[in-house]
Amino acid sequence: MDKTQFEYASVVRFMNPARSDGMAIDYKDTQIQQAVTQEFGRQTTSLTNICSTLQDGGWYLNSHSFTQLPDRVLMITYILQRPKRG
16 A cells, blocks of 8 residues: 655756866866756756646655766756645
8 A cells, every 4th residue: 555645756867078178077176066066056947847847747856866877977867756646
């Protein structure tokens, strides 16, 4: 029997930071950290539209996680939550 009062959905986004000089990305570099933080902020802000339109809306951001994939690509998984309907 399912007793949870919430339902969940996930949204996955990708970031592929690149350097103009072609050198490998070093996430310890403060400039790279700032660029990733700014892009993360932009992507998170854009979730507002998704939260209001996905399956009739009513979603809010519950959590997120970062996963580093090959070639320094970052995968960001957002977990959305809303009160269970019906």
